[in-house]
Amino acid sequence: MTALLSTTGLEMRYGAVHALRGVDFEINPGELVALVGDNGAGKSTFVKALSGVIQPTAGTISCDGRPVAAHSPATARDLGIETVYQDLGLCENLTVAENIYLGREPTLGWGPWRRVDRRRMAAEVAQALGGLSVNVPPPDAKVAQLSGGQRQAVAISRCRLWRRRLVLLDEPTAALGVQESERVVATIGDLRGDGAAILLISHDIPMVMRLADRIVVLRKGAKAADLPADGVTEHDIVALITGAKERHHA
Ligand SMILES: Nc1ncnc2c1ncn2[C@@H]1O[C@H](COP(=O)(O)OP(=O)(O)OP(=O)(O)O)[C@@H](O)[C@H]1O
Numbered sequence: 001m002t003a004l005l006s007t008t009g010l011e012m013r014y015g016a017v018h019a020l021r022g023v024d025f026e027i028n029p030g031e032l033v034a035l036v037g038d039n040g041a042g043k044s045t046f047v048k049a050l051s052g053v054i055q056p057t058a059g060t061i062s063c064d065g066r067p068v069a070a071h072s073p074a075t076a077r078d079l080g081i082e083t084v085y086q087d088l089g090l091c092e093n094l095t096v097a098e099n100i101y102l103g104r105e106p107t108l109g110w111g112p113w114r115r116v117d118r119r120r121m122a123a124e125v126a127q128a129l130g131g132l133s134v135n136v137p138p139p140d141a142k143v144a145q146l147s148g149g150q151r152q153a154v155a156i157s158r159c160r161l162w163r164r165r166l167v168l169l170d171e172p173t174a175a176l177g178v179q180e181s182e183r184v185v186a187t188i189g190d191l192r193g194d195g196a197a198i199l200l201i202s203h204d205i206p207m208v209m210r211l212a213d214r215i216v217v218l219r220k221g222a223k224a225a226d227l228p229a230d231g232v233t234e235h236d237i238v239a240l241i242t243g244a245k246e247r248h249h250a
């Protein structure tokens with residue numbers, strides 16, 4: 001199978017900080033890969049490189065087996081990649097529906113008569129939110145009024161509505177309570193049901209083991225392990241994260 005997205009020798013230096021050290025990685029269509037590692041291991045940096053937000057200092061990113069030249073957030077969007085960031089990137093003062101569309105609003109008419117098609121927006125949003133296993137706020141609620149779990153649901157709904165092929169989730173359940181985390185897990189399940197591949201970053205190892213097909217461990221910017229989630233224990237993962245266990249590839 002051709003990987004949906006892959007990297008070879010990915011490097012990122014922020015001045016003296018060597019944040020990514022030659023990372024080789026791949027994710028296949030429909031696969032859920034968890035990316036784990038200690039604070040500062042390079043996880044968010046890796047996600048930002050895949051989403052085109054930062055330019056890696058060396059290495060290649062390929063989509064469907066073809067190298068992506070001049071990767072940017074716009075090319076990522078064209079390739080069907082969407083990111084839900086650690087700090088979410090929702091606009092507080094906009095409504096749920098406006099956040100889901102953000103810059104992609106359907107329009108009616110043309111030229112000076114062009115206007116946002118609010119009726120179509122409302123119908124599509126209701127459909128995208130309605131199919132979720134989570135209680136979601138009404139489309140016209142302001143994001144500022146939502147709980148952390150509801151915000152995650154909105155961010156993930158955006159990925160569903162746009163039929164993304166690959167969704168990058170950077171710590172979607174950090175700072176959420178147990179119940180809210182469970183709701184986000186249910187939303188991730190909905191996304192998988194749509195056939196999307198997911199790269200999930202989390203410090204919650206039990207959750208990672210429950211959801212992932214494969215687990216990739218980053219340590220100090222380098223890939224320390226890449227193994228199927230079946231058959232590994234929580235203890236193994238923690239040992240790989242901290243470096244108590246030696247390099248191990250599936
Ligand atoms: N914009 C930046 N400028 C300079 N250094 C940076 C920048 N962003 C990240 N770093 C450094 O790169 C390294 C990797 O950071 P990154 O945010 O990718 O880690 P992480 O694995 O996501 O950690 P966490 O689990 O805490 O979110 C760290 O040493 C960090 O200080």
Ligand SMILES: [Mg+2]
Binds near residue numbers: 043044045086
């Ligand atoms: Mg991070």
